[in-house]
Amino acid sequence: MAKNKIHSFIKKHNSISISRFINFCLYESENGYYQKKKVGEDFLTSPEISQMFGECISVFFALILKKINTTINFCEFGPGNGNLIKDITRSMHRIRKQKINYFFWEKSKFLNEKNLKKLQSKANIKKLQKLNFKREPYYFICNEFFDALPVNQFKKQNDNLYERRIKFHAEKLKIFNKKVNFSFRENFNLKNGEIIESSPLLKLYLNKILNHIKKFQGGLIIFDYAPFIKKKIDTIQAIYNKKKCHFLDYPYDSDITYHIDIKEICDLAIKKNLNVYGPINQKKFLFYNGINERHNFLIMNCESIKKKKILNLQYQRLIDPNGLGGLIKCIYISNEKLNMKFFNE
Ligand SMILES: C[S@@+](CC[C@H](N)C(=O)[O-])C[C@H]1O[C@@H](n2cnc3c(N)ncnc32)[C@H](O)[C@@H]1O
Incomplete structure (x- = not known):
């Protein structure tokens, strides 16, 4: 991945939240x-x-x-x-x-x-x-x-709550789960495997x-x-040159949205x-x-x-x-x- 603010941020902090990543991709002042x-x-x-x-x-x-x-x-x-x-x-x-x-x-x-x-x-x-x-x-x-x-994602797995974050794996952007120690209200309604999105x-x-x-x-x-009733799943989607893609595929060049x-x-x-x-x-x-x-x-x-x-x-x-x-x-x-x-x- 070309050197840019996302790259520098991850190199410095090891990982980046999804919302900060989206914020860089869509709204960074130059790119x-x-x-x-x-x-x-x-x-x-x-x-x-x-x-x-x-x-x-x-x-x-x-x-x-x-x-x-x-x-x-x-x-x-x-x-x-x-x-x-x-x-x-x-x-x-x-x-x-x-x-x-x-x-x-x-x-x-x-x-x-x-x-x-x-x-x-x-x-x-x-x-x-x-x-x-x-x-x-x-x-x-x-x-x-x-x-x-920009939105963040939290996932419940094995009765624990994880934040889905982004880091480099073999120089490619990858999602990983980081255990969260705080509990927040929405967590009470999550079943194992479910994802909650919060902006x-x-x-x-x-x-x-x-x-x-x-x-x-x-x-x-x-x-x-x-949707009228939002499912507890990953709804983040991206469009690059009029075609659907994964939101990690073309940082800065794809439009990224999610279902509110x-x-x-x-x-x-x-x-x-x-x-x-x-x-x-x-x-x-x-x-x-x-x-x-x-x-x-x-x-x-x-x-x-x-x-x-x-x-x-x-x-x-x-x-x-x-x-x-x-x-x-x-x-x-x-x-x-x-x-x-x-x-x-
Ligand atoms: C999907 S576009 C929709 C544009 C327009 N409402 C339309 O329907 O054609 C989202 C718009 O929100 C603007 N936007 C996103 N985040 C913003 C923020 N935090 N403050 C102000 N504008 C923002 C973007 O620059 C963009 O113009």
Whole structure:
């Protein structure tokens, strides 16, 4: 393996935690995957596929916020190329005829306020340098953000708890188990052979967002790869040049994700006495928030057959039950009690 920060770290400390490894691979300032590659080069997210995704989210918020006349604060975590910022800003402005505030928190250097200058008449857009919010309601948006955060794995074996770590074996990166002496809550539910995945950064961001909602109102919408019930197995996966690979195979050059635990997020919100809506899959969310109507409208107003075909393809990709439509789950968390039956049907 070429000499780099991961190499030096392991040489110095003998091993590295999985979360630190992922952090180097994805976010190191010079070599990190997200500093070199733009979202969309190896995999497509919903906002990269079509404007219809952001338009449906706007319909959802427009309904929730119809009685509110003050300027609305949105805050998106990990907006990538900023497509959702563009689509939500345009459609919220079309629906409400009002400027919004749109803050974003993004590590990648590709996106800054200058890229979004054209939207100035529709929104005050600001890249956050620190995670500080005004003492006002915020509507937080996270699309495929939490599953891109570094995660650690713990495994139970022979009634002992081990952390899965990475070291060199014959100059190749290998996973090994290191016995853990501390006991943590999740360990009580683990059976031998089971693995639990835990992201310290997810908990940090989630607590910050939920505490803000609890105190100042607003809400959080999450779309992320996740099963309804997460199994206690290794879910870390990587993509290198559009193909699946092992996450140790191409450090710095592959995108690494894992399946978040939706139930854990819901439980945390419920513990803070917040209301949780969902989880539902992306397809259902989009159906109930007007994707069919929007798709029909766009098709009707489209003269070229080629463009119609593209629109149909984009629509199919967003709702595909075997793709984004089924694999991505959505939840909404708020301090208010809302009448949103579709989340429970
Ligand atoms: C999988 S991409 C999703 C991008 C976008 N939301 C979309 O759907 O196209 C994850 C994004 O989160 C950003 N990100 C990851 N960790 C971050 C962190 N700790 N703080 C800010 N941004 C982060 C990455 O740079 C990347 O743009």
